[in-house]
Amino acid sequence: MKRLISIGLAAVLVIGVALAVIFGRGGTEGTQLTTVRGVIGSEKLAFFSDQRVKDAFAKHGLDVQVDPAGSRQMATQTDLSKYDFAFPSSSPAADRIQHDHANSHTYAPFSSPMAVATFAPIVDLLTKAGVVHKGAGDYDVLDIAKYMQLTANGTRWDQLPGNTSYPVRKNVLITTTDPRDSNSAAMYLAIATYVANGDNVVNTPDQEAAVLPKVTPLFTNQGYTQNSTDAPFEDYLSAGIGRNPMVLVYEAQYADRIVRNDGSIKPDMRLVYLSPTVYSKHTLVALKSPGDQIGQLLTSDPELASLAATFGFRTQDPKYFTQAVSQHKLPLPTDLVDTVDPPSFETLERLLDAVGKQYGS
Amino acid sequence: MRTRLTALAVAALLTVGLAGCSGDQTDPKQPLGQSKAGVLRVLAGSELSDMQPILDEAAKATGVQVKFTFSGTLEGAQTVVDGKADGAYDAIWFSSNRYLTLLPGGQKKLGTQTKIMSSPVVLGLPAAMLQSLGWQDGKVTWSQIADAAGQRKFSYGMTDPSASNSGFSALVGVAAALAGSGSALTADQITAITPRLKQFFAAQTLSAGSSGWLSDAFQKRASGADPGPKVDGLINYESVLLEMNAGGRQPLTVIHPSDGVVTADYPLTLLTSANSDARDSFQRLTDHLRTPDVQRKIMDTTHRRPIAPQVPLAKEFTDASPVELPFPGTEQAVDTLVSAYFDKLRRPSRTVYVLDTSGSMEGDRLQGLQAALIGLTGVDDSLVGRYRQFHAREQVTLLPFSTSPGNPVTLTVDPNNRQPALDQIKQTADGLEAGGDTAIYTSLERAYQILEQQSDSDPDRFTSIVLMTDGENNEGDDLNGFKSFVAGVPDRLKGTPVFPVLFGEGSQDDMNAIAAATGGKVFDGRSESLSDVFKDIRGYQ
Numbered sequence: 001m002k003r004l005i006s007i008g009l010a011a012v013l014v015i016g017v018a019l020a021v022i023f024g025r026g027g028t029e030g031t032q033l034t035t036v037r038g039v040i041g042s043e044k045l046a047f048f049s050d051q052r053v054k055d056a057f058a059k060h061g062l063d064v065q066v067d068p069a070g071s072r073q074m075a076t077q078t079d080l081s082k083y084d085f086a087f088p089s090s091s092p093a094a095d096r097i098q099h100d101h102a103n104s105h106t107y108a109p110f111s112s113p114m115a116v117a118t119f120a121p122i123v124d125l126l127t128k129a130g131v132v133h134k135g136a137g138d139y140d141v142l143d144i145a146k147y148m149q150l151t152a153n154g155t156r157w158d159q160l161p162g163n164t165s166y167p168v169r170k171n172v173l174i175t176t177t178d179p180r181d182s183n184s185a186a187m188y189l190a191i192a193t194y195v196a197n198g199d200n201v202v203n204t205p206d207q208e209a210a211v212l213p214k215v216t217p218l219f220t221n222q223g224y225t226q227n228s229t230d231a232p233f234e235d236y237l238s239a240g241i242g243r244n245p246m247v248l249v250y251e252a253q254y255a256d257r258i259v260r261n262d263g264s265i266k267p268d269m270r271l272v273y274l275s276p277t278v279y280s281k282h283t284l285v286a287l288k289s290p291g292d293q294i295g296q297l298l299t300s301d302p303e304l305a306s307l308a309a310t311f312g313f314r315t316q317d318p319k320y321f322t323q324a325v326s327q328h329k330l331p332l333p334t335d336l337v338d339t340v341d342p343p344s345f346e347t348l349e350r351l352l353d354a355v356g357k358q359y360g361s
Numbered sequence: 362m363r364t365r366l367t368a369l370a371v372a373a374l375l376t377v378g379l380a381g382c383s384g385d386q387t388d389p390k391q392p393l394g395q396s397k398a399g400v401l402r403v404l405a406g407s408e409l410s411d412m413q414p415i416l417d418e419a420a421k422a423t424g425v426q427v428k429f430t431f432s433g434t435l436e437g438a439q440t441v442v443d444g445k446a447d448g449a450y451d452a453i454w455f456s457s458n459r460y461l462t463l464l465p466g467g468q469k470k471l472g473t474q475t476k477i478m479s480s481p482v483v484l485g486l487p488a489a490m491l492q493s494l495g496w497q498d499g500k501v502t503w504s505q506i507a508d509a510a511g512q513r514k515f516s517y518g519m520t521d522p523s524a525s526n527s528g529f530s531a532l533v534g535v536a537a538a539l540a541g542s543g544s545a546l547t548a549d550q551i552t553a554i555t556p557r558l559k560q561f562f563a564a565q566t567l568s569a570g571s572s573g574w575l576s577d578a579f580q581k582r583a584s585g586a587d588p589g590p591k592v593d594g595l596i597n598y599e600s601v602l603l604e605m606n607a608g609g610r611q612p613l614t615v616i617h618p619s620d621g622v623v624t625a626d627y628p629l630t631l632l633t634s635a636n637s638d639a640r641d642s643f644q645r646l647t648d649h650l651r652t653p654d655v656q657r658k659i660m661d662t663t664h665r666r667p668i669a670p671q672v673p674l675a676k677e678f679t680d681a682s683p684v685e686l687p688f689p690g691t692e693q694a695v696d697t698l699v700s701a702y703f704d705k706l707r708r709p710s711r712t713v714y715v716l717d718t719s720g721s722m723e724g725d726r727l728q729g730l731q732a733a734l735i736g737l738t739g740v741d742d743s744l745v746g747r748y749r750q751f752h753a754r755e756q757v758t759l760l761p762f763s764t765s766p767g768n769p770v771t772l773t774v775d776p777n778n779r780q781p782a783l784d785q786i787k788q789t790a791d792g793l794e795a796g797g798d799t800a801i802y803t804s805l806e807r808a809y810q811i812l813e814q815q816s817d818s819d820p821d822r823f824t825s826i827v828l829m830t831d832g833e834n835n836e837g838d839d840l841n842g843f844k845s846f847v848a849g850v851p852d853r854l855k856g857t858p859v860f861p862v863l864f865g866e867g868s869q870d871d872m873n874a875i876a877a878a879t880g881g882k883v884f885d886g887r888s889e890s891l892s893d894v895f896k897d898i899r900g901y902q
Contacts (some may be wrong), residue, residue: 067472
């Protein structure tokens with residue numbers, strides 16, 4: 001929370017920092033920070049609001065102001081004219097934005113694999129049911145193919161054999177965001193369609209038609225879903241196992257909370273990887289030239305790369321992430337083997353639209 | 362309880378005050394004035410008035426002052442999707458954005474949504490009753506609750522799902538639980554669960570347009586301050602029940618049914634139309650409200666659960682992590698369910714409209730009354746209008762009066778063919794003519810006599826009287842006579858509330874006295890149009 005308080009003070013502090021920077025450097029470069037405006041996926045809000053990140057940008061004379069938005073919303077609904085850059089959470093969303101903005105450049109400074117935030121009793125139950133197994137290191141992996149078999153039958157928690165720890169009359173279902181608005185749900189759709197397509201990336205209309213009936217219920221059976229990835233993760237942290245026993249997250253969201261060490265990760269909370277999984281490549285689209293500067297700094301500045309790693313992001317140069325893992329003793333595997341690519345932007349859009357139609361709007 | 366009531370009273374005054382001055386100099390399209398740095402103009406649910414002390418402190422800490430306009434959830438949703446919130450408000454704050462997001466165009470109006478706190482909608486029953494029902498361990502499903510309700514083993518109060526989010530959440534939750542499929546409710550499942558839902562709602566004996574009024578009426582009946590029969594339990598926000606329990610008078614044990622609840626998560630939500638000043642204010646305010654210290658204070662003062670994971674739950678939250686039921690994902694499923702509630706599931710209502718047609722009603726006043734009645738016959742296609750029109754099975758009696766009670770016209774809306782009854786209500790309203798004096802009490806007494814006859818053959822209905830008068834009583838019985846009349850009505854009519862509408866030169870004191878003597882509530886037809894007032898009253902019928 002301290003980080004969040006600091007957002008409010010940012011305006012005041014930025015001026016202070018600017019003065020300090022100028023003073024420290026003997027007043028070398030410009031006298032004022034240049035404000036750069038960006039729209040970002042909500043899961044990067046904590047990073048951009050962090051004082052150390054603000055300080056790092058201030059050293060380069062920049063004050064970065066960001067608004068959070070769903071990544072897909074950003075690509076299709078947000079008025080981008082007032083922003084210098086857009087920073088959605090995946091390459092397909094960035095492709096879409098770049099497609100609509102001629103001459104824009106993209107930067108992919110960091111990425112994060114999709115995972116599931118859950119609880120120890122759930123891991124035990126799903127291990128017994130053969131859906132979760134141990135990965136190459138000491139981490140748990142949820143087998144998407146087996147999970148989809150279980151959900152295809154509409155299995156409820158209280159129907160799992162020997163379930164005394166979570167006998168709830170609710171379907172076994174991973175909580176996601178709204179696939180019409182949010183990138184994490186789109187990444188999940190990419191994973192599910194890959195599995196439903198016999199472990200191949202969907203790339204023909206016939207394949208799309210064949211997989212849709214299998215993957216659509218993963219979303220529609222949830223009913224109402226929220227539109228930004230922070231929201232269900234927040235519910236996970238504050239409301240516990242009863243609200244959402246399994247929540248789709250970016251690995252970085254979970255890692256960030258461990259690093260903060262503020263008591264929000266309780267002892268029975270677990271992060272489970274997906275097999276296969278997709279790396280969400282956080283891709284910055286520079287819409288105006290100040291945006292290019294941000295893209296370059298995030299990719300090349302060692303301080304910003306180290307900071308990104310402490311927020312749980314896997315950096316373009318893996319050494320920063322590896323450092324953060326050892327420094328904060330993060331229970332995260334440095335290499336994940338079973339990763340796949342999302343479908344092309346056009347295919348993914350068509351799939352998302354087809355799922356979205358099931359909501360009647 | 363006292364703080365809540367005071368807060369509500371302040372809220373009511375504030376709303377009335379704002380509405381009152383809107384006719385003078387304020388632009389009704391911008392009831393809170395122009396956008397201003399350091400001020401966040403918020404369209405909010407009335408229950409958030411209990412956040413005022415927290416917001417006052419927040420204003421000192423952040424320099425951001427919140428200005429509220431209170432509105433019903435459905436009315437608020439309509440304002441937002443119609444674009445009428447754009448420029449008039451910077452943010453909205455209701456118990457949930459779910460329904461609004463399901464409406465076409467709703468999502469696009471909403472910017473950053475920051476949850477501040479949460480409270481599940483739960484059942485509260487006295488401990489002794491739980492014992493006798495065999496539910497003392499608290500492990501009960503909605504299915505068991507519906508069975509016991511169908512056998513009338515207990516009675517409960519719940520708000521109107523079209524008027525208040527707690528009733529809406531309860532309806533959605535019970536339906537999802539009884540459908541029992543474990544996934545989100547769809548429109549085509551609703552027919553199958555209709556008989557079970559009817560059982561569940563058979564035990565509902567008290568309805569209200571707001572969660573606060575509901576718990577207030579419940580307590581007044583329990584203490585005998587209201588003449589109506591006592592109600593055993595309440596379906597309401599956990600926070601309202603805990604607040605009531607903190608008052609200590611009629612403690613109810615909070616039950617979180619094991620098949621799940623629907624939780625209000627109070628997202629403070631920036632509108633996409635807000636300018637950058639408002640965005641800054643919003644950010645500063647929400648950061649402050651989510652700091653652990655403030656979150657703890659919110660929990661202590663409002664009995665809602667904190668959103669900050671660092672803040673441990675107080676002991677009063679007996680279930681640390683209640684199971685959440687899936688909320689329907691389509692507008693169609695929700696609309697089908699809410700329509701079914703009114704047309705099929707709930708106990709149907711019976712209302713006598715006692716309508717002043719004395720000489721002073723001539724002109725605009727009579728026309729306003731006619732429009733208000735006709736507005737309930739299905740011609741108003743707004744969200745609110747749709748859900749507040751006369752429903753299938755409903756029995757409506759129009760009793761015009763002046764020097765003496767006129768001829769009552771009674772109509773029952775046939776579920777298979779609604780139009781004839783609605784047309785007749787419209788014709789009767791059109792045919793009202795003004796003239797003569799004002800016999801308020803004699804006419805009210807006549808209304809009770811009509812209800813007595815009607816309930817002889819068909820007793821199982823929500824029964825109430827609406828009184829609309831623009832003047833003081835100058836004919837027939839007086840207030841004291843009426844009070845002793847009410848005290849002598851047969852038991853089954855005791856607690857039939859009168860909802861007086863304050864209008865024209867009507868006496869506020871007399872209207873208050875009538876409401877107090879009957880367990881009703883006064884509605885103000887001077888600051889709001891009669892059409893809006895008649896729609897508001899529907900939430901209590």
